[in-house]
Amino acid sequence: MKRQNVRTLSLVVTTFTYLLVGAAVFDSLESSTEEKRVFALNEIRDDLKVKYNITNEDYQWIEQMVIENTPHKAGPQWKFAGAFYFATVVLAMIGYGHSTPSTIGGKAFCMLYAAIGIPLGIVMFQSIGERLNKGASIVISNMKKLLKFKKAEATEINLMMATTVLSSIIMTTGAAVFSKYEGWTYFDAFYYCFITLTTIGFGDYVALQNDHALQEKPGYMALSVVFILFGLAVVASSINILVLRFMTMQAEEMQREDTELGP
Amino acid sequence: MKRQNVRTLSLVVTTFTYLLVGAAVFDSLESSTEEKRVFALNEIRDDLKVKYNITNEDYQWIEQMVIENTPHKAGPQWKFAGAFYFATVVLAMIGYGHSTPSTIGGKAFCMLYAAIGIPLGIVMFQSIGERLNKGASIVISNMKKLLKFKKAEATEINLMMATTVLSSIIMTTGAAVFSKYEGWTYFDAFYYCFITLTTIGFGDYVALQNDHALQEKPGYMALSVVFILFGLAVVASSINILVLRFMTMQAEEMQREDTELGP
Ligand SMILES: [K+]
Numbered sequence: 119m120k121r122q123n124v125r126t127l128s129l130v131v132t133t134f135t136y137l138l139v140g141a142a143v144f145d146s147l148e149s150s151t152e153e154k155r156v157f158a159l160n161e162i163r164d165d166l167k168v169k170y171n172i173t174n175e176d177y178q179w180i181e182q183m184v185i186e187n188t189p190h191k192a193g194p195q196w197k198f199a200g201a202f203y204f205a206t207v208v209l210a211m212i213g214y215g216h217s218t219p220s221t222i223g224g225k226a227f228c229m230l231y232a233a234i235g236i237p238l239g240i241v242m243f244q245s246i247g248e249r250l251n252k253g254a255s256i257v258i259s260n261m262k263k264l265l266k267f268k269k270a271e272a273t274e275i276n277l278m279m280a281t282t283v284l285s286s287i288i289m290t291t292g293a294a295v296f297s298k299y300e301g302w303t304y305f306d307a308f309y310y311c312f313i314t315l316t317t318i319g320f321g322d323y324v325a326l327q328n329d330h331a332l333q334e335k336p337g338y339m340a341l342s343v344v345f346i347l348f349g350l351a352v353v354a355s356s357i358n359i360l361v362l363r364f365m366t367m368q369a370e371e372m373q374r375e376d377t378e379l380g381p
Numbered sequence: 382m383k384r385q386n387v388r389t390l391s392l393v394v395t396t397f398t399y400l401l402v403g404a405a406v407f408d409s410l411e412s413s414t415e416e417k418r419v420f421a422l423n424e425i426r427d428d429l430k431v432k433y434n435i436t437n438e439d440y441q442w443i444e445q446m447v448i449e450n451t452p453h454k455a456g457p458q459w460k461f462a463g464a465f466y467f468a469t470v471v472l473a474m475i476g477y478g479h480s481t482p483s484t485i486g487g488k489a490f491c492m493l494y495a496a497i498g499i500p501l502g503i504v505m506f507q508s509i510g511e512r513l514n515k516g517a518s519i520v521i522s523n524m525k526k527l528l529k530f531k532k533a534e535a536t537e538i539n540l541m542m543a544t545t546v547l548s549s550i551i552m553t554t555g556a557a558v559f560s561k562y563e564g565w566t567y568f569d570a571f572y573y574c575f576i577t578l579t580t581i582g583f584g585d586y587v588a589l590q591n592d593h594a595l596q597e598k599p600g601y602m603a604l605s606v607v608f609i610l611f612g613l614a615v616v617a618s619s620i621n622i623l624v625l626r627f628m629t630m631q632a633e634e635m636q637r638e639d640t641e642l643g644p
């Protein structure tokens with residue numbers, strides 16, 4: 119088999135193994151808590167249903183209504199500021215899902231918007247990331263000159279360390295800010311920053327969903343958007359290095375293969 | 382100003398303009414529906430509160446309980462199959478948020494898991510994507526030979542068209558399958574596939590959350606995971622072309638600049 123097919127196949131096998139291991143760990147960490155929680159929640163539900171003598175049909179109404187109403191408790195989600203936040207979350211592929219289009223027109227436009235916005239976003243993040251890398255390599259090589267290193271040029275490993283340090287600073291600072299504004303524990307705020315900047319965006323913690331912040335705290339709103347966009351650019355700069363590395367590796371391998379197989 | 386800084390800056394300006402335009406459109410599409418909906422929901426809530434004479438405190442309990450209980454209505458989310466689905470959703474950066482870790486241990490492990498899993502996933506998707514591109518270019522160039530084109534080599538535009546066609550096939554087929562299994566309209570199922578394969582993953586529609594599918598329909602479970610992983614690889618192959626293009630452009634420009642400015 120060709121070397122590159124072997125590599126792709128081993129990556130697939132590694133990934134599946136990694137998923138199986140992850141599943142086992144998540145199962146052991148969360149399953150028992152989940153069981154207890156479901157039991158407790160059902161008890162509270164049954165108690166309340168008995169206390170108020172709520173019919174099953176009405177209870178289903180209540181359930182549906184509470185779920186639909188949740189996003190709106192934070193104030194209107196689609197007035198301009200909220201819609202801007204939503205557009206940012208789509209373009210950055212975070213997709214918290216704290217609020218999603220409910221009309222057919224909204225869904226259709228959302229797909230069109232993402233189809234253009236995501237490539238635009240990727241190219242912008244990559245471009246900022248590349249500029250950051252360039253800036254970092256200049257700073258590093260000047261520092262090395264000052265410290266009288268033999269080779270003043272910034273190596274790839276230097277750059278990786280620099281982006282890691284910068285990412286950590288952004289995450290820890292971001293965590294402090296969001297913990298203050300949202301009333302989350304520092305750990306939860308850090309988890310929020312991490313889940314946001316990796317673009318996973320679960321939506322279990324979402325900034326700007328308290329005290330009508332979207333409409334009434336424009337400063338905090340701007341800060342959050344800048345945090346997302348700048349933070350993602352820094353993360354993109356690390357991924358930039360990683361992906362570039364991998365592609366260079368691949369290109370080199372293909373050249374080697376062509377030379378081996380070629381006429 | 383340096384040419385590359387100009388480009389980065391214009392990308393930032395373009396992106397912000399795009400976000401502003403998007404916000405305006407989303408506002409006009411969704412705001413009025415949202416207003417009506419909130420009004421209707423609040424009326425139902427008030428009616429039910431009066432009908433059953435529910436205290437405000439108890440109503441808050443009900444709200445919190447319904448929200449916490451929602452993910453568990455689909456059956457246990459953290460038993461092995463569910464945990465595997467969750468791990469896939471993290472590694473692929475989709476992050477539906479239909480179920481998220483609630484323990485500190487679970488959250489901490491989730492961050493560690495993502496920190497390793499996401500780069501692994503990216504490299505795997507890129508690798509499959511690159512193999513797909515290679516395969517497509519062989520097929521295209523053979524077709525061109527058969528049709529007696531002057532230049533048989535597959536161009537970049539050919540490849541882009543091929544990945545677009547393949548993506549469309551995957552989305553439309555996926556939409557048909559999910560519409561059948563989940564009972565969604567075809568449009569909603571297509572929206573689900575699109576939001577999933579762009580890794581936005583709002584979580585407003587999530588597969589495998591009906592009829593205890595995670596535990597009781599292993600075939601459908603496997604199909605969904607393969608759909609996600611293979612679909613993302615195809616999307617990655619398009620992005621592969623796009624990002625490679627952009628990076629080549631950048632590298633060429635840097636070389637040109639170095640020549641212009643160099644000694
Ligand atoms: K996401």
Ligand SMILES: [K+]
Binds near residue numbers: 317
């Ligand atoms: K998401």
